[in-house]
Amino acid sequence: MQWDIVIGLEIHVQLATKTKIFSGSSTAFGAGPNTQASAIDLAMPGTLPVPNEQAFRYAVMFGLAVDAEIGRRSVFDHKNYFYPDLPRGSQITQMDHPIVGPGFVDVDLADGRRKRVRIHHAHLEEDAGKSLHEDYHGMTGIDLNRAGTPLIEVVTEPDMTSAEEAVGFARKLHSLVTSLGICDGDMSQGSLRFDVNISLKPKGSDTLGTRTETKNLNSFRYMEQAIAHEVERQMDILEDGGQVVQETRLYNGERDESRSMRTKEEANDYRYFPCPDLLPVVIDDAFIQSARDLLPELPDDRKARFKEQYGLNDYDAGLLSADARLAAFFEETAKHGQDAKLAANWVLGEFSAWLNAEDKTVSEAPITGLQLGQLVARIADNTVSSSGAKKVFEALWNGDSDNADAVIESQGLKQVSDTGALEKMVDDVLAEMPDQVAQYQQEQDPKKQKKMLGGFMGPLMKASKGQGNPKLFNEILVRKLGG
């Protein structure tokens, strides 16, 4: 039997506010356990939550970026359940009156199709703390530093039909929130966490199958694997004539395994009701306008501009515009590099390869756009060959120097472009290779002639100790051999 895959996502996006959503505590990652938990975060008796205006502004910016309607009357609700890392015994979230209403995101797929994924809504809520099950001798440690960090939970419609579409959407969302500057996008620290709802239905059927939810996927790779895994699991069940159980599952990426966390019957009755400590927040036109004024260039607009302004192809423009920091790095490189296409090649090639090899983010890169741009400029003006440039890049990356020219100088990588000296070398090499010269001159096919030029290049580079400008050598050769 053939199956349609139906995927919807829920994404927790940690907002990059300096302080928590209902208290003045810092949200910085990595501090000692419970050093960023105030009396309010601990839900101590008598304390009250007070909303953080910046969290609302960020949420509205997100809404505007996905063409959503903004909830003019935003209401917080209690979601009641007990857990040790949830200090109030209830999470403050939004149920019936979320800040962001229906919207959409367009995703460009590898085959050139553009897929529209509808956003059902996005709501503001507080993050819980962390339960630490290791290192406490069989006990559980509670770290409340994260408790109260503002989140928006983005809920999509079940519009995606493959892992590729789901991951494409996830990447696009990552690109959006980082471009907006409302989330640092660091998935390894949990800044963006994905829950995937998956169901299968017979191909072409209008009736949705029973879905499962796989929670807390924090990398695109695991997300892709988890979807493949879950689709296969459900398909096996259905094809054996069984029924999928509605449940929440946990996926272990390292083992490519999943297990049931809780079934529908075990689910909590969260007893949502409006939080009486927080009055409804009215979002007026002026506030929306102030958020709109803060909107930076969004990835789709940036992609179009990169194609227009730098003459990049669709693929390169897409790669370079998706990540705000990579885009900024590229633009800095292009600005100082004279040749934008060359800059794009170096950013997507050497630079990205080094980032991947060392598992670094753009902001952790030891080289700046200015430095790479200066190097690209030297390639463009033939001061250094591309093989020489790789040596320069490595030196810059390793911090041996902070300037391309200095490396070119100190490592003697400067290409010889003095035509007099180069002509002398060509004359010497041609004199030593009379047979090849004769062969070339007898050849009628210009294409084959061009290929034969390569035979002279090796000895020429050797004669110039690798520093002869290949382009100039080529010109001189053609002139001398042709004449």
Add this chain to the structure above:
Amino acid sequence: MHNKSVAELSRDLESGNVSSVELTRDFLDRIKSEDTKYNSFITVSEEQALADAKAADEQRAAGNATVWTGVPFAHKDLFCTEGVATTAGSKMLANFVPPYDGTVTANFRQAGAVCLGKTNMDEFAMGSSNESSFFGAVTNPWGLSNEQKRVPGGSSGGSAAAVAARLVPAATATDTGGSIRQPAALCGITGLKPTYGRVSRYGIISFASSLEQGGTMARTAEDNALMLNIMAGFDPKDSTCVDRAVPDYTATLNEPLKGLKIGLPKEYFSDQLSPAMEEQVRNAVKEYEALGATVKEVSLPNARLAVAAYYVIAPAEASANLARYDGVRFGYRCENPKDLDDLYTRTRAEGFGPEVKRRILVGTYALSAGYYDAYFLKAQKVRRLIQQDFINAFKDVDVLMSPVSPSPAFVQGEKSSDPVNMYLEDIFTIAANLAGVPAMSVPAGFVDGLPVGLQIIGDYFDEARLLNAAHQFQQVTDWHQALPR
């Protein structure tokens, strides 16, 4: 000295007749010798009080005194006090010492007032008799001569009894469904529940967030005004607090009442009220007529629904507010929990008393899937109707007057086995909490030797008019000066 009002004590301090240290010692001694009869205090912070009194005397000597500098008072044990145990009358918080002051607490501290201790109360402010306190029942100073231990009302029973027994001239209190007005009435003192949002709730241990409000208890309306002067005002730490100018509530106390339009809600003069109680209330209204007020009957048609709506909304909010008492971070924790569920269930089973458990269960039920619309949502709709009743009534009249409670102080144990009968104690007071309007209880006579309160309900933020009306009444009556017997 202990018979004097806050205003009088403040003048004595200012003239140098007495020092704050002397005054504080005097009241502390009185608490020590007398409170064994009433159990109105949970904690007496003697050392802290004497240190504060000394500092107050120095402040006054330096010429930086406020009206409150050096004046002793007490906080209901629901107000968080930095470094002093704050229990909410519960085993759950018997060991809880807040590392912070609430806003009201900080305001009194800043004004230089001297807090003598924390007064007893119904557990988590749930009750109308002060019998649900983990620290034991409070006994009303009134009626002791008959060798009958009567309740002081609740939940602010400790504050009311302490003020009535002259253990302190004033005490803070809170009112979620009548917890200031009913004990004030039963103990023969004056109490004010301000408009919801007038006084910051930050640092007041919460039970029903949308209903509760910190307020004042003292023997005179003037002292209530002095208290509200330092309690009222916007607080950025409480988003339900209203940003609105605070008048000097003492400035208008002496305005004449000529032309004051009084409404008597006919629903509050029903057969719930004994004829003897009704007579006292009607006599009080006659005093107002003599002062130049006009009286007409008005209607609060939905008032009869108030108790039912309240006992859905308040428990629902309580079920969420009290979820934080889980034994993890503060307060009571059961011995040797075998797993997480055991920690939760035993901590809460052992730490909460029966009335608190009853309300958590009722609230949990009212919010459950399938019941939410029938209970919680319906109750919220009723609440809006009741609000509208008050808005309509205040189009015609300036204040509403009614009884505070259906009967005077009852004997301890009389209603404690019948929760619904106990809940009906608040039948005349609850609507003001649902609507959020301010209301007072003013001593207005006696039935069988026990005090009767007159309730005065005002329009939103009309506390100054309530205090003015109460003060003028106290210029021509002396019910509020009567000594308990």
